[in-house]
Amino acid sequence: MQRWISTGVVLLLFVLVFGLLIPAIHQAREAARKSTSKNNLKQIGLAVGNYADAHRCLPSGGVIREDGTAMQGWMTMYLPFMDASADFNRVNMQAAWNSLVNRNVTETVRPYYLNPSVRANSTSTGYGVTHYLSNPHLYYRNSSVTFEQMENGTAHTWVTGEVAGEFQPWAYPFNWRPLGTQLCNGPGSFGYPAWQGGHLLFADGSVSFFSEKTSAVILEKFAAAPPVPTREQIAVPEKRFETGIFYWKQMPLQTEPDRDHTYFAKVLENSDQRPVLIQLFRSNHKELSEEEQQQMHLEDQRTFSVPRLILQISKTTDLQQALKDSPLSEDTNAAQMQVILNRLESLQKQLP
Known part of the structure; x- marks a missing residue:
């Protein structure tokens, strides 16, 4: 009996110490x-x-x-x-x-x-x-x-x-x-x-x-405190943004290996890991020759290797037609396009 009392006292002390530590941490x-x-x-x-x-x-x-x-x-x-x-x-x-x-x-x-x-x-x-x-x-x-x-x-x-x-x-x-x-x-x-x-x-x-x-x-x-601008100068649009915990996830999409472009989807997920936004991107991975670089405009050179958004997918997007009209259709075969369509449709159904 005494042993159980001692054990209970130790456990009680442990709980008390733990309770004091949590607020401090x-x-x-x-x-x-x-x-x-x-x-x-x-x-x-x-x-x-x-x-x-x-x-x-x-x-x-x-x-x-x-x-x-x-x-x-x-x-x-x-x-x-x-x-x-x-x-x-x-x-x-x-x-x-x-x-x-x-x-x-x-x-x-x-x-x-x-x-x-x-x-x-x-x-x-x-x-x-x-x-x-x-x-x-x-x-x-x-x-x-x-x-x-x-x-x-x-x-x-x-x-x-x-x-x-x-x-x-x-x-x-x-x-x-x-x-x-x-x-x-x-x-x-x-x-x-x-x-x-x-x-x-x-x-x-x-x-x-x-x-x-x-x-x-x-x-x-x-x-x-000065300087003091006019009311017109400090005017802002009446706009409110919905904010929260959101994370981007990237999903590679298989295309023809000999093409100059690669494709991937970016999926914005909320804290429940449900998609709220889907974007389709294209990157150019072709190596440019010196002559080709000189022929390009400065702005094109700067953004050439940066992935470019080619499609934003919402709940109402006609996905099959949108993919058909996108550059992706030129860089995939029929089987690859069907796989991509299935993956994106699966995500699209989960959109709010």
């Missing part, structure tokens, strides 16, 4: 994620300074053409300063941010634009998102703000910070949001509710944490 992990988010903002701060050194101003919040076409946003312009020069060089600056030719870059999930405590990493249409939005006084339509215009000084002019929700693609050319008068005040505010506050990056490169109880007077001063 959770707090340690959350502190690490909080530190990572702060460091992400510091990296963006370095990009801010380096870009300004190179161009004598901050990048445009969003390059918007006269016809209203949204081209590229400020986060895209910082890619060369975030160790992503290769991706930046793949961006077609003459095409819209969400054009087919730019999707390979804009779909990429970039950890340095994410708060690791937030699970949403992508939109339901496959674009990588950001959990940081910028100061609309510094980044707005076709802006080119300089440090000299920050009359309150760089140490008192906020640049970007963590947002509580309503996340947007990092390449979206309208990634700015008014600071508001309270942090963690709903999904349209700044801050991370679980931390009861949030980090703000300032133009001098410093990052500070502000509690959700920070005085509205302080936030109003930050929000009102």
